[in-house]
Amino acid sequence: KQEVTQIPAALSVPEGENLVLNCSFTDSAIYNLQWFRQDPGKGLTSLLLIQSSQREQTSGRLNASLDKSSGRSTLYIAASQPGDSATYHCAVSNSNYQLIWGAGTKLIIKP
């Protein structure tokens, strides 16, 4: 059974710092891996999707990497801003419809 773990559960850093969020999964037979952002009182928003054949994806200040063989992904946020404060979720897909989710990392960027 696929399990997804995100460490740390919470992270607080000063504005301007670069940071890395971690995600690990137990079954390397995945279709893709996705990173989502959740703001309080709002739904989740997809940030980046990495297909199983890819190593990384970039969008603006965000870069997500995937190492299937070791069951790991990282989300790198450059030059963090207070607006980046949110909970970040990692989810892997083992099929064409079902996502298996980590518990999320709550990120606080201090001005």
Next chain:
Amino acid sequence: DADVTQTPRNRITKTGKRIMLECSQTKGHDRMYWYRQDPGLGLRLIYYSFDVKDINKGEISDGYSVSRQAQAKFSLSLESAIPNQTALYFCATSDWRGGTQETQYFGPGTRLLVL
């Protein structure tokens, strides 16, 4: 207007009551999902639907039922609510066209408290 809407946004009910959570989407997607979110846990899939005639149980379907009234509408019912169904419920949609690039689009969530 939001692409995926959920009503109500907040609901308080009592043990044993039947309640319905509704989801509507304007994205034209065939696939719709219901999840619940509990503190410290990842989202868990309750039910999913690939089209109006195709409804499937997810990981935690016991105590829940769903209805896909139209392509745009997917409702979740708690037949007899119990306190451990207190959670944040999300509806999501996706537009799978083959391959591995499908992502999901979420509504704002319904916060349910069962007393």
